[in-house]
Amino acid sequence: xxxxxxLTLSAAPxxxxxxxxxxxxxxxxxxxxxxxxxxxGQVMLPAVVTGAALAVLxxxxxx
Amino acid sequence: xxxxxxxxxxxxxxxxxxxxxGGFVDGILFHQILQFHGMLTGRLPKDxxxxxxxxxxxxxxxxxxxxxxxxxxxxxxxxxxxxSENAWSGSGLAGGMIGGWGLFNTVEGIVDHHILNLxxxxxxxxxxxxxxAFLASGVVMLAIGWMLMRSAETRRDRRAVGHREPxxx
Numbered sequence: 001x002x003x004x005x006x007l008t009l010s011a012a013p014x015x016x017x018x019x020x021x022x023x024x025x026x027x028x029x030x031x032x033x034x035x036x037x038x039x040x041g042q043v044m045l046p047a048v049v050t051g052a053a054l055a056v057l058x059x060x061x062x063x
Numbered sequence: 064x065x066x067x068x069x070x071x072x073x074x075x076x077x078x079x080x081x082x083x084x085g086g087f088v089d090g091i092l093f094h095q096i097l098q099f100h101g102m103l104t105g106r107l108p109k110d111x112x113x114x115x116x117x118x119x120x121x122x123x124x125x126x127x128x129x130x131x132x133x134x135x136x137x138x139x140x141x142x143x144x145x146x147s148e149n150a151w152s153g154s155g156l157a158g159g160m161i162g163g164w165g166l167f168n169t170v171e172g173i174v175d176h177h178i179l180n181l182x183x184x185x186x187x188x189x190x191x192x193x194x195x196a197f198l199a200s201g202v203v204m205l206a207i208g209w210m211l212m213r214s215a216e217t218r219r220d221r222r223a224v225g226h227r228e229p230x231x232x
Contacts, residue, residue, distance in 0.1 A: 022091035027116040046174045
């Protein structure tokens, strides 16, 4: 599950997803939590719907 | 009579470019410059470093898709330009691009803002008139794009008639 970590900007070290410095580990845990696949699906859903709409739209375009 | 050139290749290229560039307008203007919302601010408000970074990650995934759409559009446009059988129509390209942008706003508005509630146009206001304005802009741009594409077809057909070969008897 997502964990909310509150840090003040002046005290917060930079987050780094690649190495584990700063808040990087917490950020990784927040992104790659148990709901990652579900979140990815939801974020990508508009792209899928757009592709489907485009496939229909193209059939009605002038040749 | 000349056979009308194919218009569809440049229209499809325009649609992909419009989707991609429209997505970039959303991402660059609303996510980054104005910072009205992030990809998941409806669920992860930007009130901590971790939430900001997490939103930034999903913004990146969003931008990756818009980049891919733009890339496909450039390839399709290049291919359309290589063949003399294809019409090189400015209004067709503009219509495709505006229509593509409208399609992006419409789908993104319906899915992200109104169904999934991943974020709202102005997150500090939650679901608001700005969401409906965004959706309306998509529908209007779709309609304008469609009209421009149809006018490109009309022009193409007139041009084909105008360039009729003289009949020799």
